[in-house]
Amino acid sequence: MTPYARRGVHGQTVEALARRILGGEIPEGATLDLVALQSELDVSLTALRESLKVLAAKGMVDARQKRGTFVRARGDWNLLDADVLRWQFEGGRTTEADRALLRNLAEVRAIIEPAAVRLAAARRTPDDLAALDDAIRAMGEDDSDAGHAVAADLAFHRALLKATHNELLERMEMVIESGLAHRDRIVHSSPHSENPVPAHRAVLDAVREQDPDAAETAMRALLDQAGRDLERIDGDDETEGPGPQ
Structure with a gap:
């Protein structure tokens, strides 16, 4: 499996966000400031949202009306996913x-x-x-x-x-x-x-x-x-x- 970081800007964004979540820099339950992340990571809002879709599929983040996009509890993460294990x-x-x-x-x-x-x-x-x-x-x-x-x-x-x-x-x-x-x-x-x-x-x-x-x-x-x-x-x-x- 090719690491996401080798898949261009989209992949690098996925890995940057995943490492922050797994390392606790963005803690469980935290609501993500998409505008701030877009500026910090220097990516388009579209690329950021697509990256978050990858992490959502792995159980790491979710989005709700009025709450926004947030980090799910570790118990919801797909720890059997090869990417999640590697990022860990x-x-x-x-x-x-x-x-x-x-x-x-x-x-x-x-x-x-x-x-x-x-x-x-x-x-x-x-x-x-x-x-x-x-x-x-x-x-x-x-x-x-x-x-x-x-x-x-x-x-x-x-x-x-x-x-x-x-x-x-x-x-x-x-x-x-x-x-x-x-x-x-x-x-x-x-x-x-x-x-x-x-x-x-x-x-x-x-x-x-x-x-x-x-x-x-x-x-x-x-x-x-x-x-x-x-x-x-x-x-x-x-x-x-x-x-x-």
């Missing part, structure tokens, strides 16, 4: 809301991925194994490059979902990928994270052997490792105290 984690920050969402993501992964990998073990094809092999190979190539490590990890989990040959499970990539990418950037930028290759290789070996039980066990071990990495980094942050905001 943008900007290089890790807020308490981000951490809560990462914890929620870990719980979702613990439900989905062990079951998905059982299907992958039963249904994988030679092409699926090749894609998983490529991801493992890339994961071990340059562990000093956080961006490379993130891309390789995403490729691995994307290939696993694809190997289920279940169209709906494949689409779960859209739900977890943005949050997983943010988690990976945090973890792979830390010198204290565990080497991810052995845990991923254990999953691949079980899938290759078409052993669903072993695949599920290996996936749960991988997810446990991911949790330990994040907890360790959270502990380091608390020890060091708050950094620059």
Whole structure:
């Protein structure tokens, strides 16, 4: 999916507004001053209204007679939308809301991925194994490059979902990928994270052997490792105290 910021003025306006809402700069319940926003963002009123329609479709804003356009409560936001997830984690920050969402993501992964990998073990094809092999190979190539490590990890989990040959499970990539990418950037930028290759290789070996039980066990071990990495980094942050905001 192409980020909205690459879609011209309209897309940049959507992302600017979304980041302000998700970051709390424009709080829940706030009524938007469209004239002030139009001037501040230097866009036409038409472009601004079209951008707000995008956010309305994602449950973030609404409009009412006599009240105007306002930010809806977070409980109304479509947090499963890939754009909303990506916007939540943008900007290089890790807020308490981000951490809560990462914890929620870990719980979702613990439900989905062990079951998905059982299907992958039963249904994988030679092409699926090749894609998983490529991801493992890339994961071990340059562990000093956080961006490379993130891309390789995403490729691995994307290939696993694809190997289920279940169209709906494949689409779960859209739900977890943005949050997983943010988690990976945090973890792979830390010198204290565990080497991810052995845990991923254990999953691949079980899938290759078409052993669903072993695949599920290996996936749960991988997810446990991911949790330990994040907890360790959270502990380091608390020890060091708050950094620059």
